[in-house]
Amino acid sequence: MDDAGKILDRRQLFKNLFVFVGDKVADYASKRIDRVMPRGDYLRPPGAVEETEFLSACTRCDECIKACPAKAIKRYQGVMDVAVGTPVIMPRENPCVLCNGLLCIAACKDGALKPVAHANNVKMGIAGITESRCLAWGGQDCQLCYIKCPLQGDAIIQEDGKPVINEEKCVGCGVCEYACHTINNTCAIKVTAKREGSYTG
Incomplete structure (x- = not known):
């Protein structure tokens, strides 16, 4: 060579x-x-700003946690994660009930949770139904998610006795997921967190 x-x-x-x-x-x-980075499989409380801004603004003061009448808001317990200590909602443990006055927002002095005009304007996430796991879609008589939905007839409607999510109206509170989980081992409903534009005035 x-x-x-x-x-x-x-x-x-x-x-x-x-x-x-x-x-x-x-x-x-x-x-x-x-x-x-956070895994993102949890919901933020009502009024939460966009995730990057939220992580910067939230001081982990726990005031929203203390104010929640449903005890739905908890401190995130992740490991090696920038979101550790921030407030999250795990619907299958305890969903947001969209309490009168949205007390968590009033308790936040850091700007991580912004006021919303009405509970209908909250946008924590969007529920999705896996029809193959749903009792109603499988021909059984089940209306629990529809009955429990705080925005019944708007966020969840029924078509031929089967629940259907209206994504434009769903606020992602997780009540339907919690309700389904109590009676259905495979749980047909999952609320996916919405990470941007998470509140509307």
Whole structure:
């Protein structure tokens, strides 16, 4: 092999080495971000601002937790996560009941929870129904999610005795998910958190 060939081989070796090291660094950074950033499978209290702003504004003072009459708001207990200590709602444990006056918002002095004109304007998330797990969709007589919904007839409607979510009206309180979970081992309803534009005045 001549000198030119050796130089080309050496260049290719270094090129491959840089690519390998770059890939490893990117992979490490990605895994680190996954550990630090919140998983996002929880809901914020009513009136929560966009997630990045929320994490910056919330001082973890627990005032919204203390004010919640339904005891639905809890401190997030994640590990190595920037959201640790922030207020969250886990619907299957305790949903938001959209209490009169939305007391958690009134208790927040940090601007992490903004006032909303009415409970109908809250946007914590959106419920979704897995029809294959739903008792009503399976032909059984079940209307529990519909009956328990605080916005009955708006957020959840019935079509031929089957529940249907109106995504535009659903506020993501989680009452339907909680209700379904109490009677259905496989739970047909899951509320997905809404992370941006999470409140409307």
